[in-house]
Amino acid sequence: MRVLAVLFAVVSGLLVAAGPSSASPQGLWRLTDLAAQRVAIADQVAAAxxxxxxxxxxxxxxxxxxxxxxxxAPGLGLDPADAVRFFRAQIEANKLVQRGLYARWDAHPSEVPSPRPDLSTIRPVIDRLNTGLLTELTSPARSSRSCPARQLVAAGMADVVHHFDALHARALQVATSATCTG
Known part of the structure; x- marks a missing residue:
């Protein structure tokens, strides 16, 4: 809990220092949190x-x-190539988690989830996350000079909030690697 409080204080300081547009809902937190949710759902995809x-x-x-x-992307004012680059990072992060879980389950078969989820029920959740991510890509914070530092802090917070292990934390780094455009 103390780590979360420290991270919140750091993020708050960065948001205030960066100006009002960075503290708006179009900042990096929502984008990063959605990316973290997409990383987390990779567990269900792997289990399925x-x-x-x-x-x-x-x-x-x-x-x-x-x-x-x-x-x-064009309907949202986004460059299609940039949007695809961002989503390629999401998919690679998801595959990183799947490969890591497969290796864990191969080594420890008793840890394989049971019952397994149905992939057809997971895909609509991923589609909703993708829609949210695409919308959040419109954030002007992505092109600000402070984007890399703020993204690092947002990813650190998401890691703590989502209680990620090393595998998922690494996947979140991959997922957020294409956040900043500047």
Whole structure:
């Protein structure tokens, strides 16, 4: 709890120092938190796929996401290539978690989740997260000079809030690696 209080104080200081637009709902926290939620749902995706013919890499599904993002980006005033770059980071982060969990479960079969979730119930949640992420990409904070520092703090807070282990913390770093545009 003390770590969370310290992180909150640091973030608050950065937001105040960066100016009012950074403290608005269009700041980096919501984008980072949504990315963290997407990292967390990778556990369910891994549990649904583990031991089945469904591969971790799903180029057809990934391309559907990239095409959808690229098509929707201009309507939000976003560069399609930037939006796809951001979503590529989300997908790579998700696959990092899946691979890590597969390795853990291969080494410790008793840890494999049971019962397994149905992937068809997880995908709509991912789609909702993707919609939120795409909307949050419109944040002007992404192009500010202070974006890298504020992103680092936001990711640190998300790590604490979501109680991530090392695997998920690393995936969050991957997921947020394409946040800043400047």
């Amino acid at each position: 796929k583990y031991g089945t013919p469904s591969p971790i890499d799903d180029p057809a599904r990934e391309q559907q996401i990239y095409d959808s993002v690229a098509a929707r």
